[in-house]
Amino acid sequence: MGLRAKDLLSMEQLDKDEIDLILYTAKEMKNIIRRDIKKVPTLRGKTLVTLFYEPSTRTRTSFELAGKYMSADVVNISTAASSVVKGESLKDTGLTLEMMGTDVVVIRHGMAGAPHLLARTVKAHVINGGDGFHEHPTQSLLDLMTIREKLGDIAGLKAAIIGDILHSRVARSNVVGLKKMGAEVWVCGPPTLMPPGMEEMGARVTYELEEALRGAQVVMMLRIQLERQKSGLFPTLREYSRLYGLDMEKLKIASPGALVMHPGPINRGVEISAEVADSLQSVINEQVACGVAVRMALLYLMLGQKGE
Amino acid sequence: MKYLLQGGLVIDPASGLEKELDIHVENGRIKALGSGLETRGLVVYDLRGKIVAPGFIDMHVHLREPGGEAHETILTGCRAAVAGGFTAVAAMPNTRPCADSEGVVELIKARARQAGLCEVFPIGTISKGQQGEEISEMGSLYRAGAVAVSDDGKPVASSEVMRRALEYTKIFGIPVISHCEDSSLSAGGAMHEGYWSTVLGLKGIPAQAEEIMVARDILLASLTGGKLHLAHISTKGSVELLKFALAQGIKVTAEATPHHLLLTDEAVQGYDTNTKVNPPLRGPEHVQAVREAVAAGIIGVIASDHAPWSREEKEQEYDAAPCGISGLETAVAVCWDTLVVSGRMKPLDLISRFTTGPAGVLNLGCGRLEAGAPANLTVIDPGLKKQVDAGSFYSKGKNSPFHGRALQGWPIMTIVEGKVVMAGGRIKEEPKD
Numbered sequence: 001m002g003l004r005a006k007d008l009l010s011m012e013q014l015d016k017d018e019i020d021l022i023l024y025t026a027k028e029m030k031n032i033i034r035r036d037i038k039k040v041p042t043l044r045g046k047t048l049v050t051l052f053y054e055p056s057t058r059t060r061t062s063f064e065l066a067g068k069y070m071s072a073d074v075v076n077i078s079t080a081a082s083s084v085v086k087g088e089s090l091k092d093t094g095l096t097l098e099m100m101g102t103d104v105v106v107i108r109h110g111m112a113g114a115p116h117l118l119a120r121t122v123k124a125h126v127i128n129g130g131d132g133f134h135e136h137p138t139q140s141l142l143d144l145m146t147i148r149e150k151l152g153d154i155a156g157l158k159a160a161i162i163g164d165i166l167h168s169r170v171a172r173s174n175v176v177g178l179k180k181m182g183a184e185v186w187v188c189g190p191p192t193l194m195p196p197g198m199e200e201m202g203a204r205v206t207y208e209l210e211e212a213l214r215g216a217q218v219v220m221m222l223r224i225q226l227e228r229q230k231s232g233l234f235p236t237l238r239e240y241s242r243l244y245g246l247d248m249e250k251l252k253i254a255s256p257g258a259l260v261m262h263p264g265p266i267n268r269g270v271e272i273s274a275e276v277a278d279s280l281q282s283v284i285n286e287q288v289a290c291g292v293a294v295r296m297a298l299l300y301l302m303l304g305q306k307g308e
Numbered sequence: 309m310k311y312l313l314q315g316g317l318v319i320d321p322a323s324g325l326e327k328e329l330d331i332h333v334e335n336g337r338i339k340a341l342g343s344g345l346e347t348r349g350l351v352v353y354d355l356r357g358k359i360v361a362p363g364f365i366d367m368h369v370h371l372r373e374p375g376g377e378a379h380e381t382i383l384t385g386c387r388a389a390v391a392g393g394f395t396a397v398a399a400m401p402n403t404r405p406c407a408d409s410e411g412v413v414e415l416i417k418a419r420a421r422q423a424g425l426c427e428v429f430p431i432g433t434i435s436k437g438q439q440g441e442e443i444s445e446m447g448s449l450y451r452a453g454a455v456a457v458s459d460d461g462k463p464v465a466s467s468e469v470m471r472r473a474l475e476y477t478k479i480f481g482i483p484v485i486s487h488c489e490d491s492s493l494s495a496g497g498a499m500h501e502g503y504w505s506t507v508l509g510l511k512g513i514p515a516q517a518e519e520i521m522v523a524r525d526i527l528l529a530s531l532t533g534g535k536l537h538l539a540h541i542s543t544k545g546s547v548e549l550l551k552f553a554l555a556q557g558i559k560v561t562a563e564a565t566p567h568h569l570l571l572t573d574e575a576v577q578g579y580d581t582n583t584k585v586n587p588p589l590r591g592p593e594h595v596q597a598v599r600e601a602v603a604a605g606i607i608g609v610i611a612s613d614h615a616p617w618s619r620e621e622k623e624q625e626y627d628a629a630p631c632g633i634s635g636l637e638t639a640v641a642v643c644w645d646t647l648v649v650s651g652r653m654k655p656l657d658l659i660s661r662f663t664t665g666p667a668g669v670l671n672l673g674c675g676r677l678e679a680g681a682p683a684n685l686t687v688i689d690p691g692l693k694k695q696v697d698a699g700s701f702y703s704k705g706k707n708s709p710f711h712g713r714a715l716q717g718w719p720i721m722t723i724v725e726g727k728v729v730m731a732g733g734r735i736k737e738e739p740k741d
Contacts, residue, residue, distance in 0.1 A: 012507070091623050111625035112509035113579030132627070134509025169509060196512070197503030 025297035066295035140173035155182030163222030188212035316355030321660035336726035363395025363684030368611035375404025388703035393719025458485035474534025488521035544597035563609035581629035616705020634705030644717025687721035
């Protein structure tokens, strides 16, 4: 039993069994992270490259640690310090990495579909570390893992994803992932930040925060970026925060003990109040811990099993 | 050079003729048209089971020369044209420099003559430098041979400039070809806005970005009495507006492209940049409406919007890749398969969209089969099934979303002024120095 495809490009491509397998494997991996000496030889002699065209702390670091905990050699490329600034195309960068013997490339890119282009170009495994507004599958996997750890079965839960749905790859991956695991998914944000077709993707749509929160066991807040205000999608951060920000008062509308999640980095006082972020209901830090475990599981399932 | 085209089904939309006839070609002209014509002394092409039509005209192609020779030249573009069954094309002016001066128009004509394969009708720009600010020297462009004006590739944002262009062209009776796009709505967009743009995370272009400008230009045509032609119509709303305009008696014509007749935005799945085109591939309800409008003759022209790109341009991220499809060599087969084989249109009607339709818009004398007329002919094999192989295109642009698709109904002969320039999909060029 393993993953069907060479690459992980989206949650869309995974079936429920594959998601279960990744989450089950990730649980095992978490035991390694808890050890005093966090090192297993599973991926010795394998090479992982992180190729990031956009800034990232969490995703890049957790992939790097995931590789290192399993003894893979890890190389980080940030495009500001690479041939990309000399105008090298993604195709040529991919071919170069291929010739150097890379086994897995994790790519983050500002343009949707860039991981697909890379996956067509190289024989190495490609993991999508976030592409444009398309998907961020490993974020969704770590979110699912966090929910499962805290609440058990995901099926039947009401999950509300709140904020800038239009520009959020996390929202898309989570709508797909949560639906596949049987949750009822709501998306909520101002109409200017709501893309068409969310209902067709299986989500319920509302512009009212209260409706999204009512009875929700999982509340996912999304980061709002100031540049969206500049492009006229909402009037001010202050008004946004008033309508869609989560504070302790509004959190009471959700199911008692509902999980509060955020992919980070958070804007305290904008989409989420400091009290909520630091409350017992917030699992933002648990998400980070699950992030390393899920990425270890993926690397193991892609590389570690091939009859060595 | 004299020969006989024997036994083909001759279809001539201009006269309504649809009959199995022989055509005797001599000295570049149709010498005779009739049944059982004398074969003695003539090379005979047996065309039984094939369709013989007036030479097809593609009134919307980008030949890229001057300036874009890495993507296409007038020679390679003409090869693609005759390989695709076209005896004439009209070349869009968005070259570098653009065709806003007599010099560029004359260069295009001279290079086309050198190529010696098919007729190339240059189109001049609407505005100087395609900047959308001041109208170009349309009189000079017209005298040099421009058959229309267009800022295709860029919309004319200013209603005032569009108004003046529609007025000024009345001196010459040439059409203004409008690329309808409200740039403030389409900016940064990579595909049609809808379910698939959400799933794929690409910025969408709403149908209304086209329709707003279609509405504006129709109103300006009504104001001015100018001759408006709407390029590459792709939405249901545009079709509705067109119906409104025709009902009002406003002078407006329109074209649709083969790709908007066959593909929906679902084709963008997988991020194949060959599906990136402007206007974008639309949802099924739009495709349906455009097909119906073409079938009903509300849209009277099919044009390929041939937009070749070199490989490296398309081998990029979807957002970074340029828009365009290399369409000359698949236009006829895509339409035949989609519209005739499926039973949506009769052969005669489809042929008119490639002949009398564009000839009418551009005031061209061609597009008619009769004794004495220049022998510009396109022969179609309605039964021929073939898989598209973009790698074997004559065009430099291999950017086709149809690669690998099996299609039925292909051009098998192209005859330009009596010369058989294409037979069996292969070009016959006279050796040049």
